[in-house]
Amino acid sequence: xxxxxxxxxxxxxxxxxxxxxxxxxxxxxxxxxxxxxxxxxxxxxxxxxxxxxxxxxxxxxxxxxxxxxxxxxxxxxxxxxxxxxxxxxxxxxxxxxxxxxxxxxxxxxxxxxxxxxxxxxxxxxxxxxxxxxxxxxxxxxxxxxxxxxxxxxxxxxxxxxxxxxxxxxxxxxxxxxxxxxxxxxxxxxxxxxxxxxxxxxxxxxxxxxxxxxxxxxxxxxxxxxxxxxxxxxxxxxxxxxxxxxxxxxxxxxxxxxxxxxxxxxxxxxxxxxxxxxxxxxxxxxxxxxxxxxxxxxxxxxxxxxxxxxxxxxxxxxxxxxxxxxxx
Numbered sequence: 001x002x003x004x005x006x007x008x009x010x011x012x013x014x015x016x017x018x019x020x021x022x023x024x025x026x027x028x029x030x031x032x033x034x035x036x037x038x039x040x041x042x043x044x045x046x047x048x049x050x051x052x053x054x055x056x057x058x059x060x061x062x063x064x065x066x067x068x069x070x071x072x073x074x075x076x077x078x079x080x081x082x083x084x085x086x087x088x089x090x091x092x093x094x095x096x097x098x099x100x101x102x103x104x105x106x107x108x109x110x111x112x113x114x115x116x117x118x119x120x121x122x123x124x125x126x127x128x129x130x131x132x133x134x135x136x137x138x139x140x141x142x143x144x145x146x147x148x149x150x151x152x153x154x155x156x157x158x159x160x161x162x163x164x165x166x167x168x169x170x171x172x173x174x175x176x177x178x179x180x181x182x183x184x185x186x187x188x189x190x191x192x193x194x195x196x197x198x199x200x201x202x203x204x205x206x207x208x209x210x211x212x213x214x215x216x217x218x219x220x221x222x223x224x225x226x227x228x229x230x231x232x233x234x235x236x237x238x239x240x241x242x243x244x245x246x247x248x249x250x251x252x253x254x255x256x257x258x259x260x261x262x263x264x265x266x267x268x269x270x271x272x273x274x275x276x277x278x279x280x281x282x283x284x285x286x287x288x289x290x291x292x293x294x295x296x297x298x299x300x301x302x303x304x305x306x307x308x309x310x311x312x313x314x315x316x317x318x319x320x321x322x323x324x325x326x327x
Contacts, residue, residue, distance in 0.1 A: 012289040029089050029267050030063040034255075037085070038094040039078025039154065041071040045127060045210055045291070046255055050094050052287050055126045056278040062257070065092075072324070074164055077098040080111035082118065087262030091270075093118065095313075096255040097166055100307050105315035106164045108325045114307070116261060119268055122275040123256035123303045124297035125288050128234075129170050129227040130212045133204045134197055135219055142225050142244035143258060145204065149180040156203040158185040159193035166327065169314055170227055170251030172321045179247045197221065208253065209235065210292035227251035234292060254296070254310075256303055272300035 034053060040046045047069060054065040070078035075098050082093030092308065100114050112118070131142065139145045150154050160167030163186045171184060171272045187193035190211045196202050198220045205212075205228065213235070215221040226238045241249040257275065259268055276299050278284050285295045298306070317323070 029264075029270065030061065033064040033066050034090050034092060035068050035085075036065050036092045036094065037068050037070055037078050037082050038073075038118060039070055039075035039081075039099060040094075042067075042069045045208060045293075046094065046096060049125050049127070049288065049291055050255065052274075052291065053278070053284065056281065056284045056287075057271075057274055060184070060274040060278050064320055074103060074107075074162075076103065076107070076111055079118075082258065082260055083112040085260045087260040087264075089259070089263050089267035091260060092121070093258045093260070094255055095120075095258045097253050097310060098164060100256075100258075100315045101218070101310035102164055102166075102169060102318075104311060105318040106323065106326050109326055114311070118258040119261055119263055120300060120303045121257040121259060121268060121272045122279075122300050122307060122309060123254055123280070123298065124275070125249070125255055125293040125296055126228075127253040127255075127293050128209045128232065129167055129206050129251055129253065130170070130209045130216070130217065130223050130235075130238070131174075131204060131206050131225045131227070132194075132197065132212050132221045132223050134200060135222050137203075137222060139204075139224070140222075142239070142241060142246070145224060146180060146245075149178070149182055153181040156180075156181065157185050159185045159187050159197065159202050159205045160207060161190045161193065162186050162188065163323075166251065166253040169317060171208045172323060173249065173251055173317055174241070174246070176317065177249055193296050213292065220221050232294060234289060234294070268300075276300075 025098060038047050038050055049105055058065055070081050079093060079099045103110060103305050104114055133139050139148060158171050160171055168184065175182060190207050193205050194212065194215060197205050205301035212221060216223045223238050225241045225244050226235055230320065231240055279295045290294050
């Protein structure tokens with residue numbers, strides 16, 4: 001993670017609503033504040049990063065965005081709220097890898113349908129996971145970890161922040177691609193699992209880089225790999241799983257914006273075009289980098305295709321790995 005001061009600055013941003021400078025609107029929208037439902041707790045990475053993007057988006061659209069945090073049920077509570085909102089352009093939802101891609105395959109029944117209840121606007125950012133072991137682990141590389149797992153089937157254990165989390169799905173993808181037999185232990189959040197990892201009660205974890213990196217920097221954990229396809233500037237010395245022998249491996253957390261189905265197309269287009277523009281700005285890219293995230297690329301149609309590909313990827317994994325369905 002970047003210095004504490006950088007994150008503190010972002011946290012201060014997160015405490016505010018976002019009002020663009022007053023200027024004549026080029027059409028009827030916006031005429032009042034726009035509520036953005038974020039299906040996670042205030043102060044978490046998704047919340048902070050979304051607010052950072054909204055700060056820039058407000059200036060581009062002359063809109064006042066107000067975040068409404070609705071955590072719970074793996075994001076399903078918040079997304080159901082987005083579904084029920086009036087499709088008048090004054091409610092947006094934060095959708096991510098879980099709510100838009102993993103949950104449709106993992107849950108027996110959802111209170112929303114991704115394809116019929118939402119209109120994708122655009123992807124905002126990506127957050128990568130790290131494969132980490134404790135600092136004094138004899139394992140120094142991905143190759144050594146896989147060799148140890150194959151030598152002792154069913155003996156190693158890994159953790160992630162709950163069933164269906166990006167870390168869990170990334171761990172199951174690792175198991176499938178490497179052909180290893182290890183035990184998954186779900187935790188209620190990253191801090192507890194990382195504490196147990198550092199204490200020697202787990203063998204490795206796959207977790208959000210922004211959470212694990214401070215412990216890597218302090219010498220409590222060792223990063224074996226990052227889950228991006230290519231190395232990224234935030235962690236230039238950390239190899240990818242792809243280059244460590246698992247060709248094609250990629251496990252990336254991501255977040256974007258959606259409108260309720262039925263929102264007028266001109267409003268969808270306006271916000272989507274504005275989002276695409278601000279994500280190309282150096283200032284926003286730097287703000288996201290300061291919070292250990294990478295600005296997304298592409299337009300609204302790219303986001304639609306991306307959601308579809310992610311749904312297929314994780315649905316296939318849920319089926320082949322026989323991950324139990326959630327109620």
